Amino acid sequence: MRPEPTFEAPWHAQLFALTVHLNEAGQFAWPDWAERFGATLKQHGLEKDLNGGDDYFTAWLETLETFLTETGAAEAQALSDMRAAWEAAYLRTPHGQPVYLD
Secondary structure, three states: OOOOOOOOOHHHHHHHHHHHHHHHOOOOOHHHHHHHHHHHHHHHHHHOOOOOOHHHHHHHHHHHHHHHHHHOOOOHHHHHHHHHHHHHHHHHOOOOOOOOOO
16 A cells, blocks of 8 residues: 655645645646546556655656646746756755745
8 A cells, every 4th residue: 555645845735735726726627637647646656666755746746847838837948947946946055944046
């Protein structure tokens, strides 16, 4: 039996909240989201057992980014640029401190 996903890191909760917000704002229907996320989990699960932590939410993020670009709600380049900006901010932030974008 796989473990239930939990919010092991702040970004897990933030990603979940963002997805719920986008759904409630009418960006997509939850059944469409669930179908896409299920397909991503199945794909990732074929590669290795998911632990329900970072790997689960990495799959969640992948699904959300793909869904938003396919529906035209976001541009792939803008998502890539934002991911790079967050990575740079994370790498320059001392351990245990909040991460901020410039």
